[in-house]
Amino acid sequence: MNFPFKNFSLLGLICFISIAFTSCGEKSNRLMAEDKTLAYEVLDKVMHEEEQWVKVHAAEYKLQVGDPEGVYEIFLEQLDKFGELPPYRIGIWRVLAKSAPTKQERQQYIDNILAVYNDPQATDRIHAAETLAKLGVPVSTLAKATTEEILKGEKGSLWVYTLWASLQGEENDNNPLFEALISGIPEEIPRLQAAYALKMEGEIPEESWKKLASLALDEPDNSIAKVHLLTAAYYWAGTENQNSAAYKEIETQILALQHSEKKGDRMALALAISHKGDWEHQPLLLGMLRNDAPIKNEVNEQDAASNADVMATAAFALLHMEQTTHQLSTFDWVIVLVYMLGMMLIGYIFSKKNKNEKDFLLGGGKMNPVAVGLSLFATLLSSLSYLSYPGEMIKYGPVIFSGVLAFPLIYYIVGWFLIPRFMKLKVTSAYEILEINLGVSIRLLATFLFLSLRFLWMGTIIFITVNTAIISIWL
Numbered sequence: 001m002n003f004p005f006k007n008f009s010l011l012g013l014i015c016f017i018s019i020a021f022t023s024c025g026e027k028s029n030r031l032m033a034e035d036k037t038l039a040y041e042v043l044d045k046v047m048h049e050e051e052q053w054v055k056v057h058a059a060e061y062k063l064q065v066g067d068p069e070g071v072y073e074i075f076l077e078q079l080d081k082f083g084e085l086p087p088y089r090i091g092i093w094r095v096l097a098k099s100a101p102t103k104q105e106r107q108q109y110i111d112n113i114l115a116v117y118n119d120p121q122a123t124d125r126i127h128a129a130e131t132l133a134k135l136g137v138p139v140s141t142l143a144k145a146t147t148e149e150i151l152k153g154e155k156g157s158l159w160v161y162t163l164w165a166s167l168q169g170e171e172n173d174n175n176p177l178f179e180a181l182i183s184g185i186p187e188e189i190p191r192l193q194a195a196y197a198l199k200m201e202g203e204i205p206e207e208s209w210k211k212l213a214s215l216a217l218d219e220p221d222n223s224i225a226k227v228h229l230l231t232a233a234y235y236w237a238g239t240e241n242q243n244s245a246a247y248k249e250i251e252t253q254i255l256a257l258q259h260s261e262k263k264g265d266r267m268a269l270a271l272a273i274s275h276k277g278d279w280e281h282q283p284l285l286l287g288m289l290r291n292d293a294p295i296k297n298e299v300n301e302q303d304a305a306s307n308a309d310v311m312a313t314a315a316f317a318l319l320h321m322e323q324t325t326h327q328l329s330t331f332d333w334v335i336v337l338v339y340m341l342g343m344m345l346i347g348y349i350f351s352k353k354n355k356n357e358k359d360f361l362l363g364g365g366k367m368n369p370v371a372v373g374l375s376l377f378a379t380l381l382s383s384l385s386y387l388s389y390p391g392e393m394i395k396y397g398p399v400i401f402s403g404v405l406a407f408p409l410i411y412y413i414v415g416w417f418l419i420p421r422f423m424k425l426k427v428t429s430a431y432e433i434l435e436i437n438l439g440v441s442i443r444l445l446a447t448f449l450f451l452s453l454r455f456l457w458m459g460t461i462i463f464i465t466v467n468t469a470i471i472s473i474w475l
Contacts, residue, residue, distance in 0.1 A: 031282075031322050039289060039315035040067060046312040047074065052082075054309045056091035061316035063098050065323065072099040087124030090116065094131045110137055118146045129161035132168075133197065139165040155180065160190045164197040177201055181229075182211055188225045195228035199275075204236040212236070213246040227265050230254055231272045258284055261295055263306035267313040274317035277324060288314035361428045383465045 031039070046058035047070070055078070059071045075095045082088050093109040100106035116128040117139070129150075132139055139147045139162070150162040163176055177198045185191040195216075198204075204212055216229035230250050237247050257269040270288060273281045287293065288310055294302045295310065354360045392400045427433055435443035 065319040087127040090127040133165035192225035270317040
């Protein structure tokens with residue numbers, strides 16, 4: 001029996017060489033180790049040393065990149081010191097809700113924010129509405145009367161953030177935030193806030209993007225809303241719009257924000273780059289991270305708080321990009337290519353020696369018993385074995401290995417009594433034995449059940465290994 005490994009090997013060789021060369025031509029999408037370390041250090045330093053909202057931003061960035069160390073403890077201290085200070089108390093409760101170790105504690109802080117939201121006399125009611133939206137709290141259900149009352153009023157800051165919060169847990173064919181922007185919000189600050197919320201809330205339909213792009217480009221240059229209108233259009237431009245003149249003009253104007261003396265502009269730029277995952281602008285983000293061109297105040301002195309906020313945002317942008325735009329390096333592809341070629345070469349060589357199904361399935365009956373035994377052991381183990389057994393022992397103790405005590409007896413019975421009897425039957429698989437004794441239908445059923453089980457097992461192994469081990473190591 002000859003097997004068509006030759007053509008398959010040639011095809012595989014072409015595919016993997018193509019992938020490897022494609023990878024060689026791409027820019028690196030990984031941070032250098034020292035830059036990654038610096039990014040984490042900046043986030044940690046800003047959270048510990050800066051004040052109020054700058055501290056809040058750094059803490060939220062740490063949580064988003066999977067570095068919660070110290071966040072909850074620090075903001076419990078902030079709660080003791082400033083728990084009654086509006087609007088900073090809203091920021092404290094927001095961080096504590098995001099980092100709370102239990103659902104009960106999270107709900108406690110959300111309830112505090114809802115109480116402010118429901119209080120018409122609260123001076124930080126707008127901050128409460130924004131925070132509820134960011135936390136995904138369905139105010140239309142939990143604060144229905146308040147939400148309905150606000151949405152009937154004028155289109156100010158509270159209205160915008162309440163509209164955003166009201167979308168949580170709801171499905172809408174049309175995005176109300178987009179409709180509000182298109183229909184017109186008269187004041188600049190609420191228009192800015194609506195554009196910001198639009199970036200966070202969801203995608204813009206293809207047919208609507210041109211309206212948003214025109215709105216952003218037509219906004220006066222001196223308008224404080226322009227930056228977020230531009231970045232909202234930049235965020236949600238689909239691939240079909242990214243070659244348009246409008247998109248390129250928007251991108252040009254956004255990149256020009258790197259020279260702005262406003263921290264909000266630079267932060268918006270860093271987040272826009274992060275959202276697109278464009279590693280071409282990595283040097284720009286690294287410059288922000290290192291504070292190469294610091295923001296200065298009116299007396300030409302560095303604005304420490306503003307620069308810290310920008311640095312923390314750049315740190316988050318770089319770490320977020322690395323976590324969400326993974327790709328194999330050229331060296332990785334070389335290893336994969338060599339391995340695949342080796343497997344194909346072995347298959348091709350031995351295909352020339354195969355004369356029948358016994359040669360293919362049993363190696364002609366000439367395989368070394370030790371090699372067969374090692375192969376059987378390897379079949380019983382997987383990457384999940386090395387991940388699960390240590391964890392089980394740490395949690396429950398060595399009792400999991402009590403099952404090993406039965407192995408010698410099982411191997412003795414199988415090796416000395418069962419396998420010799422199978423060998424006398426002159427069959428190539430256990431399924432032939434089923435056919436001999438029970439018929440071909442039972443053989444086919446057993447084959448189907450075994451293959452189904454193997455596919456499910458392999459899928460589980462691959463998923464758990466990647467999700468639990470490889471991603472954790474990568475991050």
